[in-house]
Amino acid sequence: MIIKYGCLAVLACFASHTLQAQVKVQGEVKHALQLTPAYLVKMTRVTASANDHDGKAHSYSGIAVSEILDSAGVTTGTQLRGKNLAKYMLVKCADGYEVVFSLAELDNNFTDRVVILADSVDGKPLPEGKGPYKLIVPGEKKPARSCFQVTDIIIGAAK
Numbered sequence: 001m002i003i004k005y006g007c008l009a010v011l012a013c014f015a016s017h018t019l020q021a022q023v024k025v026q027g028e029v030k031h032a033l034q035l036t037p038a039y040l041v042k043m044t045r046v047t048a049s050a051n052d053h054d055g056k057a058h059s060y061s062g063i064a065v066s067e068i069l070d071s072a073g074v075t076t077g078t079q080l081r082g083k084n085l086a087k088y089m090l091v092k093c094a095d096g097y098e099v100v101f102s103l104a105e106l107d108n109n110f111t112d113r114v115v116i117l118a119d120s121v122d123g124k125p126l127p128e129g130k131g132p133y134k135l136i137v138p139g140e141k142k143p144a145r146s147c148f149q150v151t152d153i154i155i156g157a158a159k
């Protein structure tokens with residue numbers, strides 16, 4: 001009995017962990033994506049430095065959000081004008097935390113800042129409770145939009 005339920009608990013834990021290791025990209029996109037380790041490994045890795053809550057700098061690595069948006073067929077680059085400037089990216093996390101960016105804040109025609117979806121910090125996977133994916137937003141005074149345990153990226157239009 002104990003062994004049976006023990007096995008079930010291990011399986012359930014494994015299943016939930018596997019399910020968590022993906023970020024869904026949907027909304028105003030040409031192709032919805034499910035970002036998994038297998039999908040992300042084909043994309044260009046970049047690094048970004050960010051301070052933690054106590055002001056200590058860490059080196060994060062992952063994929064530029066701009067590349068993820070391109071891959072999903074979001075209106076970026078030369079398409080980001082007119083009505084498309086009212087579009088936004090909503091990022092949802094496992095604990096219900098949500099943050100929003102206008103698409104222009106993430107676009108390399110508008111800014112040199114590179115926001116990344118990180119899966120590693122200082123050469124190691126993100127620690128339990130902060131991973132598997134964390135958004136890294138360099139150059140902000142507060143780390144409040146660097147949200148961890150990201151589960152969903154939703155593209156919307158503000159009107």
Ligand SMILES: Nc1nc2c(c(=O)[nH]1)N[C@H]1C(S)=C(S)[C@@H](COP(=O)(O)O)O[C@H]1N2
Nearest residue numbers: 052053093095097143144145146147148149
């Ligand atoms: N998913 C999620 N991400 C989050 C938060 C949160 O509550 N949930 N808090 C934000 C705020 S306000 C801060 S200050 C930092 C805190 O990060 P730390 O716990 O690594 O210091 O995470 C940011 N990212």
Ligand SMILES: [Mo]
Nearest residue numbers: 053142143144
């Ligand atoms: Mo905070």
